[in-house]
Amino acid sequence: NAGVMQNPRHLVRRRGQEARLRCSPMKGHSHVYWYRQLPEEGLKFMVYLQKENIIDESGMPKERFSAEFPKEGPSILRIQQVVRGDSAAYFCASSPKGGEQPQHFGDGTRLSIL
């Protein structure tokens, strides 16, 4: 069974550009969570999505960040007009059911802003 797949593994952007991070959940999983990890820190919850629906975006910055999980294809975390402070590792996790099943993580996308 393939695990949670994230791409790209590393992404470099200049200030003001857009960053798109992709996450394909494990087979059979319909719930996706995005987290951000700063160096020497724990992971911070950003957003929770089910197919075509945002369930909880309480951890998302109000501006420049958006997420989607379309009916077909991977979940996308989009950061517009990136700034240096957006440099971090972004992790995606998936679960088959939101309530009772554990979350399994991908290996993340390391975003660097020049």
Added chain:
Amino acid sequence: GENVEQHPSTLSVQEGDSAVIKCTYSDSASNYFPWYKQELGKGPQLIIDIRSNVGEKKDQRIAVTLNKTAKHFSLHITETQPEDSAVYFCAASIRSGGGADGLTFGKGTHLIIQP
């Protein structure tokens, strides 16, 4: 919202000895407590989890205990081995049959196993 405190931030033990990592949480509604192991350049890997209706759970060399009254839970690793060296994170969330909050993580413990 939930707040999870984890300590120590660094733990060094001799190979073969036991390691204990402790976490406290603030929201009494939290009912699910997973532990993750993260190796350099990798994503967190679930190693064990416990739900609030259970006080202790064991899986080979790993055990987790939960004290709901005191709102703290601990990870115990016995007979440590070099491959146990990693960063360990505790987390908490509210889970129900209809859905789950995102996980709130502690800041991590860097476990170093000395040969």
